Amino acid sequence: MSDQDATRPDETPRDETPTTRLRKELPQEVPAAASRAERDEESGEPALTGRQRLVQGLWPPRVSRAQLIVALLLFGLGFGLAVQVASNSDSGNALRGARQEDLVRILDELDDRSQRLEDEKQGLEKQRQELENSSDQAEEARRQTVEKERQLGILAGTVAAEGPGITMTIEDTKGTVEANMLLDAIQELRAAGAEAIQVNGVRVVAGTYLTESGKSVSVDGNKINAPYRFKVIGKPQDLEPALNIPGGVVQTLEKEQATVSVERSAKIVVDALRAAEQPDYARSSSQ
Amino acid sequence: MIAVLGLVVGVVAGLLVRPEVPAVVEPYLPIAVVAALDAVFGGLRAMLDGIFDDKVFVVSFLSNVVVAALIVFLGDKLGVGAQLSTGVVVVLGIRIFSNAAAIRRHVFRA
Numbered sequence: 110m111s112d113q114d115a116t117r118p119d120e121t122p123r124d125e126t127p128t129t130r131l132r133k134e135l136p137q138e139v140p141a142a143a144s145r146a147e148r149d150e151e152s153g154e155p156a157l158t159g160r161q162r163l164v165q166g167l168w169p170p171r172v173s174r175a176q177l178i179v180a181l182l183l184f185g186l187g188f189g190l191a192v193q194v195a196s197n198s199d200s201g202n203a204l205r206g207a208r209q210e211d212l213v214r215i216l217d218e219l220d221d222r223s224q225r226l227e228d229e230k231q232g233l234e235k236q237r238q239e240l241e242n243s244s245d246q247a248e249e250a251r252r253q254t255v256e257k258e259r260q261l262g263i264l265a266g267t268v269a270a271e272g273p274g275i276t277m278t279i280e281d282t283k284g285t286v287e288a289n290m291l292l293d294a295i296q297e298l299r300a301a302g303a304e305a306i307q308v309n310g311v312r313v314v315a316g317t318y319l320t321e322s323g324k325s326v327s328v329d330g331n332k333i334n335a336p337y338r339f340k341v342i343g344k345p346q347d348l349e350p351a352l353n354i355p356g357g358v359v360q361t362l363e364k365e366q367a368t369v370s371v372e373r374s375a376k377i378v379v380d381a382l383r384a385a386e387q388p389d390y391a392r393s394s395s396q
Numbered sequence: 397m398i399a400v401l402g403l404v405v406g407v408v409a410g411l412l413v414r415p416e417v418p419a420v421v422e423p424y425l426p427i428a429v430v431a432a433l434d435a436v437f438g439g440l441r442a443m444l445d446g447i448f449d450d451k452v453f454v455v456s457f458l459s460n461v462v463v464a465a466l467i468v469f470l471g472d473k474l475g476v477g478a479q480l481s482t483g484v485v486v487v488l489g490i491r492i493f494s495n496a497a498a499i500r501r502h503v504f505r506a
Binding site: 158159160162163166167170171172174175176177178179180181182183184185186187188189190191192193195196197208210211 | 398399400401402404405406407408410411414417422423425426428429432433436439443444445446448450453458472475477478499501502503505
């Protein structure tokens with residue numbers, strides 16, 4: 110390629126004098142382009158353009174000292190380029206080329222970041238614990254409420270109940286049993302710790318009233334007929350003696366020619382229900 | 397043509413061999429590559445101008461590489477390695493761009 114210097118007949122002095130060696134290093138492109146333009150226009154013979162020189166340099170391949178040396182250097186460049194690109198694109202070795210101060214800075218940033226994340230994690234864990242506690246408490250409160258509802262339901266007669274107790278049957282063939290006798294029986298059972306009572310399919314609760322209605326008795330307005338069958342849940346060992354004490358319910362009834370039988374039972378089912386009624390006037394004063 | 401072949405063979409060899417870069421050379425290799433690229437663009441431009449000289453090319457190539465590496469080395473020793481290598485890359489990049497502009501004028505006449 111260097112021999113092309115000789116093929117140019119008339120050049121400006123700057124281009125053919127030894128200063129040409131500097132020109133490669135100095136970016137004086139504008140004058141060079143201008144001079145080339147002049148040359149192309151002025152010189153009669155066909156001067157080589159840059160493109161033609163490029164084509165000449167590329168083809169046909171010529172083995173010359175210059176070509177070999179340049180090839181060697183370019184081999185080195187290509188090799189270094191490829192090695193650098195390959196080592197840079199290894200994700201695992203992203204920090205290998207980094208400088209010490211960069212590494213220290215990166216380490217500091219990572220420390221700060223992990224510290225921040227640790228703080229955040231602690232905060233979130235605390236929050237989670239609080240939420241778990243509160244949900245536990247809510248669950249416990251709900252469970253207690255359900256339990257209480259069940260107990261109160263037994264008292265109010267809105268749910269069925271079962272447990273040990275007694276069955277008392279009063280046979281009244283002569284029609285001599287009156288409402289107040291049944292009320293006495295109920296009072297006696299309550300005093301002995303009866304927890305749930307039903308009489309002939311009518312649940313007996315706090316507000317239950319008994320009235321005379323002709324030859325028979327009404328419980329809460331429901332007419333019931335003999336035989337009167339009491340199902341009572343409570344402690345059988347307390348209930349039975351309470352009815353049988355001398356001068357008690359059983360004796361009073363038998364005095365009126367009624368037949369009374371009392372049986373203990375390990376399982377009594379009180380399944381007569383009352384509708385839960387919202388009181389019209391009474392309001393809870395506890396809240 | 398042989399020069400271009402040399403470049404291609406070098407890239408292929410570098411990709412195939414994948415040598416471990418010694419830790420001592422590691423910080424200087426990228427700068428050296430950029431410096432060598434600058435020299436190659438300068439040489440290509442000189443060839444298009446018709447003033448290519450292989451001796452000049454060899455000397456400028458090697459001196460570019462060595463000086464660039466030396467500057468970075470000095471910067472590392474002074475504690476301004478990162479800034480100085482940035483500066484070197486900027487300067488070399490400007491030169492590469494101006495050379496590329498000259499080459500473009502030759503090849504595309506625009």
